[in-house]
Amino acid sequence: MSETTTLDTQAADWWQTEIIDMRPGEIRYHGYPIEQLIGRVGFAEMVWLMTRGELPSNAQAALLEATLVGAVDHGPQAPSIAIARMAMTCGGSLNNAMASAINVLDDIHGGAGEQAIELYRAIEGRLQEGGTLPQVVAQGLEAWRAEHGKIVPGFGHRFHPVDPRAPRLLALVDDAAERGEVSGTYAGIAREIERQLQAKKGKPIPLNIDGATAVIHAELGFPAPLARGLFCLSRSVGILAHAWEQQCQGGRNKGPMPKGWLWDYRGQVSRNVSNG
């Protein structure tokens, strides 16, 4: 009997969560009954509550919402969007297409925001130890490059000379900082990085969507890995929209390039299997 008791205790403890409490007829998230949340808090506020444990202020919710709106889509040349569209022509449902697409929002495609926060926070830590902004940014960039290579996450874009989303997001941070709602520290760090990159390269390497959302997420206190999750939530909207549009367009087994285009074969010439 004591073994039974032990096992029961283990089982009750196997899954632990601070997020949701449930009884028949009752659902609470971080203590709040669902029927009080529905119709009273917005979707972005719900994202905050679920990931942070408390409801945000209006100012916090507005900034988070701006980042969720900002990253929804970058068109069918983005791997995530192309995958969603191809997936829908293979016969699955919207959830399947969304899964195949969200899955690739990894280190390179969706992880720049997470990395940018790490970079900003490392610089912010140096700031707190003293030193001027230009000094600590220079040190922070050097340290980043030494560990991670030459790509500075959150800056530069292969398509946009200036990413139209970044200045708008930064302006929202400036406004909030002026109202005392956020510190503005990370906006300052990002601008100094931008300045030093331009000085180094001799041409602008401006803040992009990942670097700009990272400024906001850092200002709002999100742990870096969650930035990737927030990007997934945002981009899911574009993924869904494109998957659905593709379904309406039809198509069966749609490949990446037009029919009649194949690929460049660079391998072995024709040969026969020997009769071993």
Place this chain on the structure above:
Amino acid sequence: MSETTTLDTQAADWWQTEIIDMRPGEIRYHGYPIEQLIGRVGFAEMVWLMTRGELPSNAQAALLEATLVGAVDHGPQAPSIAIARMAMTCGGSLNNAMASAINVLDDIHGGAGEQAIELYRAIEGRLQEGGTLPQVVAQGLEAWRAEHGKIVPGFGHRFHPVDPRAPRLLALVDDAAERGEVSGTYAGIAREIERQLQAKKGKPIPLNIDGATAVIHAELGFPAPLARGLFCLSRSVGILAHAWEQQCQGGRNKGPMPKGWLWDYRGQVSRNVSNG
């Protein structure tokens, strides 16, 4: 040269979209520049714009937002949430855990809303051809069962006697109908289905979260398959929150049940591979 021209034309046409237009420095969704949308429209409005092509009214946005808030999470006994948590203990990133979890929001786990809209719309079609609400609901239910079996999507819950999300969502529809913002037709259909199910079974089989969100999505004019996509967007929030909480808790290769619990083996007794 004419072949080249043809191929170019094909290539330019291979991916077609009404969703996003892009030029260096410019991104527009359904015509609206991204920098005008950021900070001015909410995340739920962006979901509407991307999937429907126009910005919603405030009333429409509020109802859609209520459904997105309502379905975020049902705890670690839901396959999607358990999968997200297990996935995070296997070494991948948040995007990977989200993908494995969202992938299972399929016909049975996430598809009830889509099916409920189909049922409501079929009944609404009969209404337009004449007949009283009780008559056409009875006919609609009979037709549904004949084609799909005995489960009526959107009604009944194996855990909640009354799903606390459903009456709240329905009350929002009632309020909107009173203000003339929606028709209220689908709320009426859902309530009549509920009444007839109770009469048939001799006990309440009340509207659940899927049936209630389906009422709203149907009132708002969403095509049925998109309801599944909207559910994926909503549940992604809970999936992300649980994946992140699990990552913070740690754990390696976490199985579904406590260590020391295995499974019930019901197969062949021990045997030897013969030396064939």
Place this chain on the structure above:
Amino acid sequence: MSETTTLDTQAADWWQTEIIDMRPGEIRYHGYPIEQLIGRVGFAEMVWLMTRGELPSNAQAALLEATLVGAVDHGPQAPSIAIARMAMTCGGSLNNAMASAINVLDDIHGGAGEQAIELYRAIEGRLQEGGTLPQVVAQGLEAWRAEHGKIVPGFGHRFHPVDPRAPRLLALVDDAAERGEVSGTYAGIAREIERQLQAKKGKPIPLNIDGATAVIHAELGFPAPLARGLFCLSRSVGILAHAWEQQCQGGRNKGPMPKGWLWDYRGQVSRNVSNG
């Protein structure tokens, strides 16, 4: 205490399997100890044992193996292969790329074999009730088209006039039938379908890889849905090979078409968000 006992019993029964039995230091699949299987049975035989519960004869294993070899790859124009390659440029690992790709082997991309078995079995059922092969095939095709539309699964190819895999696989079935190892019934059904399609269309609509593997899987007694699973196992090899080759080639965020190629935008003209 009685409640505890009940719960324990439930827990022990929650996961049930005939596939694997395990004790500390012991692993058995369908009764066979793993250490006897390793080095003595082949990978294709293991696939059979795990999905069917018994070890196959050599003849059965050889036919199954031919289907697993036959469907490994169809190049980067196949959505599954393109997805695997794009995924690898987004920063995840091989398992992630394989998941995104295997996920799309759904009804249209990977499900034709499953459907072809259903078609063959329906015809075989009619054969057992009497009637000549031409008669029952004609009836079977008519019934299929009435329920599923004009596409006959397993026949015709948009790229290959004759799919080089199909005649080879069919020849293996003929050889096995001559040796009395399989019935040959399904090969006969497939050939008669091919003949009737050609007569109807006035041009060859020859058996393709899906139709040919379906002949073998039907001869071997596999349930139709497992044919899709076997296709996934086979195509996984090509998916892995291409994902790995892409990783060796490098590339970051590789889109479906060359840089500088976008898409055809067909949506709303530029417009401003009104100040609502």
Place this chain on the structure above:
Amino acid sequence: MSETTTLDTQAADWWQTEIIDMRPGEIRYHGYPIEQLIGRVGFAEMVWLMTRGELPSNAQAALLEATLVGAVDHGPQAPSIAIARMAMTCGGSLNNAMASAINVLDDIHGGAGEQAIELYRAIEGRLQEGGTLPQVVAQGLEAWRAEHGKIVPGFGHRFHPVDPRAPRLLALVDDAAERGEVSGTYAGIAREIERQLQAKKGKPIPLNIDGATAVIHAELGFPAPLARGLFCLSRSVGILAHAWEQQCQGGRNKGPMPKGWLWDYRGQVSRNVSNG
């Protein structure tokens, strides 16, 4: 016109592969026509050809095949298997369940083989520079722990005192080494690691399935990341078998633990949303 030519060239070069060459009616993998491979080479040989570019010797194929057979399944307590089974109760198809499950074969669940090869190869590199086996293994383990922490990949098992798959796989390597088919170097390294771990811990930390397959993959010259891919191919068989068995058993929305078992809630007490 020159721009057109350039774009065409880019397009033809966008997807490059040495794996597959295709023309209407022809498919060749690394130069070999598919119709010569089908029926003549086994599935494991095909895995080798696709990932390595050449057909293996019989000895090489046999060792690779042993590893593919060895890792197929570890039962429903493994996250991958539990996920596959839960997924099938949510309404998707076998390919979807396989995708959600294979996706979690990541660093911790499926990546130990890859890491073990890296460890073995680092030690082998030290061997070539001189020093006795015990010396370089001690140095290699120290270096590994300094960089990666205390877990030595490929050794120890939380369930099996001795993993029954490991000695069997190692015996096959010994036999092959005796016949001069492989060097046996990596088997020696693995055994010395095992000896030193036992000496350090005062109890056996024996080679497990990941460490044993890594010995073979290292002997056969596979790049370390491919070991993860090979594990995915192998485990896919068990994933498919369990997904299919679950589909035959039925079940809807099957959670990880029995109905009536929830989770341990450790969060905020009940509270109300303030009327902000």
